[in-house]
Amino acid sequence: MTVEHAPGIRAVTEQEVDHYREKGWVRLPALFSPEVVAGLLARAQSRMGVAEPLTVSRQSPQELEPNEYDWYARWDGCSHEDPWIRGVGQSRALATAASTLMGDKIRFYFDHFFVKVPAATSGTETPWHQDLPHHPLDRQGVLTIWVPLVDCPPEKGSLRFLSGSHRAGLLGRYLNRRDDVQLVDEHPWILDEYEMSPPLHLRAGDATVHNLAITHYAPPNATDTARWVYSTQWLPHRTRYTGAPNHRTDGLGLPIDRPLEHPRFPIIETDAG
Numbered sequence: 724m725t726v727e728h729a730p731g732i733r734a735v736t737e738q739e740v741d742h743y744r745e746k747g748w749v750r751l752p753a754l755f756s757p758e759v760v761a762g763l764l765a766r767a768q769s770r771m772g773v774a775e776p777l778t779v780s781r782q783s784p785q786e787l788e789p790n791e792y793d794w795y796a797r798w799d800g801c802s803h804e805d806p807w808i809r810g811v812g813q814s815r816a817l818a819t820a821a822s823t824l825m826g827d828k829i830r831f832y833f834d835h836f837f838v839k840v841p842a843a844t845s846g847t848e849t850p851w852h853q854d855l856p857h858h859p860l861d862r863q864g865v866l867t868i869w870v871p872l873v874d875c876p877p878e879k880g881s882l883r884f885l886s887g888s889h890r891a892g893l894l895g896r897y898l899n900r901r902d903d904v905q906l907v908d909e910h911p912w913i914l915d916e917y918e919m920s921p922p923l924h925l926r927a928g929d930a931t932v933h934n935l936a937i938t939h940y941a942p943p944n945a946t947d948t949a950r951w952v953y954s955t956q957w958l959p960h961r962t963r964y965t966g967a968p969n970h971r972t973d974g975l976g977l978p979i980d981r982p983l984e985h986p987r988f989p990i991i992e993t994d995a996g
């Protein structure tokens with residue numbers, strides 16, 4: 724499937740692919756044009772609010788609500804609701820970037836706006852974690868393209884990665900733990916074994932891409948304005964569904980042990996071959 728749209732999304736370079744494959748993350752300067760950034764930000768802010776953004780309810784999408792975790796607000800699955808956003812998030816150009824980095828045909832998995840509010844409100848650090856243990860997916864290779872829609876210096880919460888740690892295997896589920904146990908409490912060796920990526924000064928429209936198995940975290944948003952991010956996630960096209968609970972897949976009737984064949988997860992044709 725291809726969504727026809729001409730987004731200002733650039734191609735990735737060979738050097739960027741090499742960096743991603745070796746380290747499990749890469750920075751892509753100016754991935755989105757200013758027009759794409761402005762269009763995404765305007766839609767997100769009009770849906771979620773500007774001064775004190777709220778989360779779009781999953782049960783009643785017409786309603787906004789405080790998030791159950793108060794350090795962020797989010798709008799999940801925004802491209803299912805808004806055709807213009809779909810034209811960016813499920814575009815051939817973005818799919819080509821994802822597929823080139825991954826080195827496989829890809830299936831669109833998910834997108835959302837993710838807003839980390841200022842730390843003074845509650846936008847504290849994103850703890851060290853891997854994403855993959857939180858997903859109902861049978862394999863590695865899945866990636867996230869994370870694009871701030873406002874300038875995002877380290878003090879606003881750009882992501883930090885343990886380079887190469889996507890090869891460390893699955894370490895457990897550590898995001899939004901209620902018992903305060905951290906990944907680095909149970910796996911302290913990981914900080915010695917892998918080098919931490921430098922603090923990144925991202926401009927609006929720059930991206931970081933990361934493998935869902937990499938260990939990563941983000942510092943608190945120490946500024947006084949919200950950190951607006953648009954994020955897409957991409958599957959190797961043969962990925963199979965395990966049946967573990969997840970809001971992305973619950974209630975869709977996906978058969979266990981089968982690829983995620985459903986209109987929400989289209990295979991997108993790309994220029995990557």
Ligand SMILES: O=C(O)CCC(=O)C(=O)O
Binds near residue numbers: 839849867954
């Ligand atoms: O935006 C953040 O602070 C966390 C995002 C994250 O961990 C992810 O996209 O995997």
